[in-house]
Amino acid sequence: MNKDQVKGAAKDLGGKIQQEVGKLVGSTEQQAKGLKNQAEGELQEHVGDLKENLKDARDAVKDALKP
Numbered sequence: 590m591n592k593d594q595v596k597g598a599a600k601d602l603g604g605k606i607q608q609e610v611g612k613l614v615g616s617t618e619q620q621a622k623g624l625k626n627q628a629e630g631e632l633q634e635h636v637g638d639l640k641e642n643l644k645d646a647r648d649a650v651k652d653a654l655k656p
Contacts, residue, residue: 593637601630 608623
């Protein structure tokens with residue numbers, strides 16, 4: 590797990606909390622901000638996943654090329 594995955598998951602969770610608080614207090618602005626943060630967090634998680642996959646592929650190629 591890399592920092593993008595962790596930060597993305599945290600931002601996604603924070604966005605979910607913000608959205609729910611917005612619902613409780615009747616603030617559509619807070620709900621929208623929460624949804625935005627969730628989307629940003631999910632995107633950052635996916636970037637982290639991609640980085641991990643590329644790292645794994647690079648390591649596999651290195652191992653395959655070793656004599």
